[in-house]
Amino acid sequence: MASHKPRRRRKEDTADHLHRDIVRSNPGKSNSSPQYPLESFLWPAKKSVSQWVTLPLILMVVGLFRWATGFWGYSGFNVPPMHGDFEAQRHWMEITTHLPISQWYFYDLPYWGLDYPPLTAYHSWLLGRIGSIIDPRWFALETSRGFEHQLLKVYMRATVLVSEYLVYIPAAIILNRKLGRMRSVSIWESLVALAAILMQPATILIDHAHFQYNTVMLGFTLASISSMMAGRALWGCVFFVAALCYKQMALYYAPAMFAYLIGICVLPKPNVSRFLGIAFVTVLSFAICFAPLLLGAMYDQSRNTPISTAEDAPSPSLITSLPFSLNEKAWYFPPLLQLAQSIHRIFPFARGLFEDKVANMWCAIHTFHKLHNYPLGQMQRISTVITLVSIWPSTMIISLFPYRELLPWAMASTAWGFFLCSFQVHEKSVLLPLLPMTILLGSERGLGTEMRAWIGWANMLGVWTLFPLLKRDELRMPYGVLTLLWAYLLGLPPTSLSLYFGRQSRKGELKVLTKMLHLAFYAAMIAWHVGEAFVPPPEDKPDLWVVLNVLIGFAGFGVCFLWCSWQLILRSGLMEDYFGVRMRIEAANRKKKQ
Numbered sequence: 001m002a003s004h005k006p007r008r009r010r011k012e013d014t015a016d017h018l019h020r021d022i023v024r025s026n027p028g029k030s031n032s033s034p035q036y037p038l039e040s041f042l043w044p045a046k047k048s049v050s051q052w053v054t055l056p057l058i059l060m061v062v063g064l065f066r067w068a069t070g071f072w073g074y075s076g077f078n079v080p081p082m083h084g085d086f087e088a089q090r091h092w093m094e095i096t097t098h099l100p101i102s103q104w105y106f107y108d109l110p111y112w113g114l115d116y117p118p119l120t121a122y123h124s125w126l127l128g129r130i131g132s133i134i135d136p137r138w139f140a141l142e143t144s145r146g147f148e149h150q151l152l153k154v155y156m157r158a159t160v161l162v163s164e165y166l167v168y169i170p171a172a173i174i175l176n177r178k179l180g181r182m183r184s185v186s187i188w189e190s191l192v193a194l195a196a197i198l199m200q201p202a203t204i205l206i207d208h209a210h211f212q213y214n215t216v217m218l219g220f221t222l223a224s225i226s227s228m229m230a231g232r233a234l235w236g237c238v239f240f241v242a243a244l245c246y247k248q249m250a251l252y253y254a255p256a257m258f259a260y261l262i263g264i265c266v267l268p269k270p271n272v273s274r275f276l277g278i279a280f281v282t283v284l285s286f287a288i289c290f291a292p293l294l295l296g297a298m299y300d301q302s303r304n305t306p307i308s309t310a311e312d313a314p315s316p317s318l319i320t321s322l323p324f325s326l327n328e329k330a331w332y333f334p335p336l337l338q339l340a341q342s343i344h345r346i347f348p349f350a351r352g353l354f355e356d357k358v359a360n361m362w363c364a365i366h367t368f369h370k371l372h373n374y375p376l377g378q379m380q381r382i383s384t385v386i387t388l389v390s391i392w393p394s395t396m397i398i399s400l401f402p403y404r405e406l407l408p409w410a411m412a413s414t415a416w417g418f419f420l421c422s423f424q425v426h427e428k429s430v431l432l433p434l435l436p437m438t439i440l441l442g443s444e445r446g447l448g449t450e451m452r453a454w455i456g457w458a459n460m461l462g463v464w465t466l467f468p469l470l471k472r473d474e475l476r477m478p479y480g481v482l483t484l485l486w487a488y489l490l491g492l493p494p495t496s497l498s499l500y501f502g503r504q505s506r507k508g509e510l511k512v513l514t515k516m517l518h519l520a521f522y523a524a525m526i527a528w529h530v531g532e533a534f535v536p537p538p539e540d541k542p543d544l545w546v547v548l549n550v551l552i553g554f555a556g557f558g559v560c561f562l563w564c565s566w567q568l569i570l571r572s573g574l575m576e577d578y579f580g581v582r583m584r585i586e587a588a589n590r591k592k593k594q
Contacts, residue, residue, distance in 0.1 A: 036491030036498070039192060046188045054191050059169065062198040063161065066208045069482065070157035073474045074211040083146055084473070086211040088112040090138070090156065091145070093128030096121055098141040101296030102307050102334065105341045111145070115345045118293045119245040123216065127159050160207055160215075168219030172197055175226040176442035182229065182405060183444035193442035196490055200438050201482040202463040206428050209475045214428070217247040218435050224257070225411070225436075229404045233264060233274070234281045241285035248346050252418040252432045256410035259395040263402025293342065294335035301334040316344035348424060353379055357546050358427045359465045359553025360420045361386075367547050383423045390417035390561070394568055401572040405443070409568040412436040416561035420554070427469050430462045430557075437564065449509040453499050456492040457518045458560045464525045465553035468546045493522040521556050528552065 034040045045054040076084020091112045099107055104114050104121055114121060128139045131152075138144060138152045176197060180190035207214050220243035227236035240257055243250040265275040297307070318340035319326065326333055353362045353371060362371060362383065371379060394413035398406055415433035419425055437455050440446050446455075463483050470479045488495040496502075500515045528548060537544035569575060 036489070036496070038195060038489035041489075042188070042192050042195065045191070051187050051191060054188075055173070055194075058191065058195050058198070059165075062195070063165070065199065065482070066161055066164070066204055067157070069204055069208040069478050070153075070161075072209055072478050074153070074209065075473050077148065077473070080146055082112070084211075086156065087146060089124070089211065089213070090147070090152070092116075092121065092124040093131065094139040094141060094144055096125035097128035097132055097139055100300045100305050101293060102300040102305060102338060104293075105338065105345050106307055109345075113345065115348060117245045117248055117346055118289055118342065119242060120213070120247065122292065123163070123213070123246070131155055131159075156211070157208070160211070160213060163213055164207065164215040164219070168215035168222070169198070171219045171222035171226060172439070175222045175229070175439060178226055178229050179405075179439070179442045179446075185442070185444060185446075189447065190442055193446055196441050196447075196486075197438055199482075199486055199489065200434070200459060201479075201486045202431055202434060202459065202466060204482055205463065205466065205470060205475065205479060206431060209478050210428075210470065210473055212428065214247070214431055217243050217250055218431065220246060221250060221253060221435065222439065225407055225439075228257075228260065228407055231404075233261065233278055237261070237278055237282045238285050241282060241289065245286070245289040249429055249432055252415040252422075252429070253411045253436075255391050255395045256398055256407065256414040259399035260402050260407055260410065263399040267400075267402060290339065290342075293338055297334040297338040298331065301331075307334065307337065316340040318344060353383065353423060354425055356427065357468070357543070357550050358425050359430075359550045359557055360422075360425050361554065362421075362425075363550050364554040367551065380423060383421060387418060387421040387423075390421050394565055397568055397572050397574065401574070403572070406568060406571055408436040408440055408443075409564060409571060412440075412564040413561065413568055416557060416564060420557055420561060427466055430465060433557075433560070433564075434459055434462050437560070449499060450514075452490060452492075453510055453514070453518060454560075454563060456487070456490050456499075457521065458556075460487060460492060461521060461525070461553060461556045461560075464528075465549060465557075467529075468549055493519070494526055517559065521552070524552050 034043050042054065074084070074086040076082065076087050092114055095107050095114065096104055107113065131138050134155065135149075135151065138147060138149070138155070173194060176194045177187075177190055179185070180187070180193075203215060203218070206212055220239050224236045224239035224243060227233070227239060236257075240250070240253075244254070261278055265271050265278065300307070315337070319337060326336070353366075354360065357363055365371060391414040394410045394417070398410035412433055415436065419429055419433055437458055440451065441455055443451075445451055460483065463479070467476075467479060470476065484495060487493065491498050493500070500510065500519060528545065532545040541547075
């Protein structure tokens with residue numbers, strides 16, 4: 001028998017610059033010490049503990065925080081008659097398990113009518129089927145509306161957690177490690193970044209407290225980015241179509257993804273076969289996602305099942321606006337009607353520029369100049385043009401420089417552009433631009449002073465703008481605990497000022513203007529919380545504190561958009577010629593003076 005040959009251990013990274021920003025060297029001592037608490041917690045695992053021990057421990061801890069967050073209330077708890085997002089998700093499980101598929105997008109639209117793409121509907125059907133086995137009362141048609149039993153809450157919370165651990169968590173782990181390997185980031189440093197990513201407070205609060213399934217869509221997006229970085233563009237298209245077919249908000253990333261795919265098909269030379277392959281797989285993926293809905297409509301027609309329970313239900317505008325009439329008895333009419341109705345529900349242009357108060361451009365302008373006085377169609381066109389203008393630079397750069405490491409930056413830039421300027425933005429949509437920014441903690445120097453300061457500041461600002469929404473759901477306590485915990489773990493204000501005034505700040509990575517800007521926003525957020533808690537608004541301005549939240553958040557998000565766009569430009573190499581010329585001119589001037 002051949003002697004056993006032990007597996008060679010992976011060579012540890014030797015480049016000092018990779019650890020220069022994540023550890024602190026003490027003068028006169030041979031060992032380094034951690035800079036911030038999250039490092040301290042994982043410090044014992046740096047050399048002596050296998051990643052296969054550390055990773056499960058991280059997943060267990062972040063899972064416990066998610067489950068503990070679920071003990072609190074949720075959107076619409078004890079608030080009849082419409083309740084909130086919890087009831088919306090439960091209601092979709094109710095209708096998908098009891099109604100023919102052709103009625104899903106038509107049934108009782110005023111009461112939480114289904115307005116997400118088909119993959120959400122299929123997911124609701126699966127969860128509703130499983131839940132009905134446990135207790136049929138939870139999703140009984142009509143009679144279960146507003147049902148708020150504690151066991152139902154446990155089940156619904158568990159579905160969010162399991163869905164996240166099946167989609168989002170694996171995708172985050174794979175992408176985080178892939179980002180590290182691209183630039184030889186150590187495994188231990190990647191684990192620190194992963195813990196920071198998975199403890200992001202905004203995502204936990206929206207999905208596990210307020211109640212939604214955003215992490216499924218975000219997980220498909222991360223899987224798409226990971227596939228693109230691995231050179232598997234076709235799989236990247238499949239996962240991105242899955243994200244789009246789960247929640248239409250993934251369109252925030254679509255321009256960057258489309259531009260990147262065009263770039264790799266054209267540069268360094270045109271590749272027709274790659275282009276055709278990407279186009280075919282994308283169309284096929286959409287067809288597979290919509291196939292059950294369309295084929296189900298044809299099947300229901302063959303059984304003479306009515307499409308809508310209401311006889312006078314209006315046809316979708318995409319059908320009524322056609323310049324010709326369609327034969328309602330034809331075989332193609334039911335699937336065409338289903339497709340038109342689903343698109344009509346997924347893109348609700350009739351609802352206006354924004355719902356509630358959200359920290360984007362339109363809500364900020366509306367504070368001083370009422371936009372509802374203008375025709376809705378005109379505002380739609382204006383918002384579309386401004387959105388396209390805002391995302392144009394980043395899409396052009398990623399198409400001209402289709403480097404894999406630039407994709408998260410381009411997606412962050414376009415997502416911020418959509419959030420700030422587009423139509424029908426919700427507060428919760430801030431999760432989309434925050435995702436590609438936060439995942440960059442696992443990249444080269446991602447935990448360094450500059451990146452940690454900017455990404456941490458963006459996340460703190462993002463979760464702060466969600467406070468009015470969370471306050472309505474009585475979620476102040478989990479908001480405070482998770483937000484301050486994340487700030488503490490990463491050494492961010494208000495729990496620590498070491499990034500701005502401590503030993504880390506003396507390295508010179510943070511410019512004085514950056515320090516002043518960040519600290520001014522941190523001070524404004526703290527002052528706002530104090531004022532909101534203790535100073536009642538005037539009677540004629542009952543939304544004063546919410547409006548101030550919108551204005552401060554909009555200004556900060558605008559800075560985030562500019563920073564991401566500028567980083568994309570710098571990292572693309574587009575400015576190298578300019579800076580090279582400037583450096584040569586300065587060198588020549590110094591030589592003349594000598």
